[in-house]
Amino acid sequence: MNNRILIIQTAFLGDALLTLPLIQYVKTINKKNIIDVVCIPSTKEIFKASSSVNSVFVLEKRGKHKSLKSFLSFAKELKKNSYTKIISPHRSFRTSLLVWFLNVKEAVGFDKSSMSFIYSKKITHNWSDHEVLRNLKLADFSGSDWRIKPDISIPENTKEKIKRLITENNLDKFIMIAPGSVWNTKAYPIELYRIVVEYFIGKDFKVVLTGGKNEFEICGLLGKDFNDKVINFSGKLSIIESIEFMKYSKILICNDSAPTHMGMAADISVLTVYCSTVPSFGFYPYNEKSRYLSYDELKCKPCGIHGKQSCPINTFECAYKLTPGTIIDTAVKMIS
Template sequence: MDSGLSRSLVLDAQTMEDAAAVTAFAPENTEMVRRILIIQTAFIGDAILVEPLIRAAGDYFPQAAIDVLVIPAAAGLFSHHPRLDQVISYDKRGKERGLAGFLDLLARLRKRRYDLALVPHRSLRSALLAWLSRIPIRVGFDTSAGSFLLTHRKMYLRPQHEILRNVSLLDVFGCEVRFSRPQLFLQPEERKKARELMPDAHKVIALAPGSVWATKRWPVESFVRLQEKILSDPQLGVVLIGGAEDSPLCRQIAGAGHERVVDLCGQLSLRESCAVLERCAALVTNDSAPTHLGLAAGTRVLTIFGATVPEFGFYPYGEKNRSIEPPRELDCRPCGIHGGRSCPIKTFECMRSITPEYVWRELMQVIAQD
């Protein structure tokens, strides 16, 4: 049988089952939803931004058990979350890579017998997992590569912040969409550790120089010069954060050592990093996961955008935060939704044109709001 026809017949059969389930569901019958799966297996930052959706789903479906499916690196973020029943880790790039790992996960998900899947991740694999898990109501975005496998498709509004986009998946049920910053429900021991590690300074500025994508990293020499300006004020200190892979960058910035500089790169969990950020006056970071950790911590965030743009929806939300961009329009920008491994026109002008002096001025304006 033709593979396209075969897929069509299978989809038609599943669509009939879906239609029956969706018809039986009405906004006033929220008690019909007993188990919910939220699928977000992209990067750490994406997982942080799905947290408000967890709480919103919990508020709208108070009787439902909620599970979240994320990559292993993000799983620890959701420990101690009061609204989650299970945090399911899917190592899709590691030990669970390939068909065998996919099928093993699928078997685990089917046993949970979910009623509703919320799929903010726009990959074919995520939509396929929801469909093959036999979840009758599947809500995702119209731009998903697997949108044809969803029962409800929400328009993906690119200028809108990702948190609002994620929560909007619930408005197909009449749920009010409103912004809420992520919450990680930090524990006393995590905050105690952060307190003991902070530099001795009246105000501390966090610097996060890393990113998976090279074109999203502000040059290390720019971070060095910014740190020099920060330390020229005797009341200010610096803490460097990031993963183990960012340690070489942080060591270059920290230099030979300064009594008001603490390099914590590679030494903290994500939750402990958030606890450190809670104690900082501001965070200067690239367009990467620390932006969203800073948002969760409630600190002021200055995010530097080079290869990417705030209009993608991953900017630091809030009037007290800043999105820092090149001083002039560049025809080559943005060069991709994630950035890239190298500048496609070999100049890296988007990042090099953002001077430490400019970032310093913005930083001073931000911390003056205290």
């Protein structure tokens, strides 16, 4: 039987990447499953690059689908696809409302979802699980080998572009650092990252800085005065191009943010630095070659699930107690 399944994930980039293993698993259950995805504009590129996805429908919840009328019109168009099943890793009110409007007989979501009564099948959302495993359980996964890599199809012209950029910038030996985050308390301080940069430059590495367009300025501050030893690619590459670029790096050092999960898609060594959040939330790098660092001897940590725009007690000790030396020592061991 051919099932047409809708996956709803309208959260940020990191969440989108960690939804890919679920989609891939659903496809392996039955190769004939037709899987569509509802996502936001900024993550469309990710789902379109998955060979397991049939169609991608973009919900512009802050744009043209913001009003109830336009939202209902979006749902009406989706309903024409006659889905046999909905799986929703996203737990928001808007997502549950969309599930309700679509009125599909089998709808699977988490017990902690907004309006969870709408779902015909509710799965326990367990914070002790990794996000990949939590999502896989929505498809009745019960095995132990949950560490499925997000699979991204890279076009040949993209591969050639990245090879050309690496040659043009003489990147024979380099590391990558992604210093940005949507939440300020998840971002390791720039002055401490600079110490890490200084060390690797002293060891004849070049440093490539990566991030979105809104992180170009912070990457500029990190790379200031290092001349051509530090190259700022923030905002200059697409998500897919950035993932391909990562494959040539000796290591990616980043915060608890989307680049961690991009590194999993690239299947490289990732060192994730935790400040106000903790690995036990389930968003740590999970391939064998990766590691994470977190200073946990603080009563105030974690101060929130997503981080905050500023430290609630104005100390930011969760970052400053984690020394650049610790990051350098760990990174060197990982590279060697």
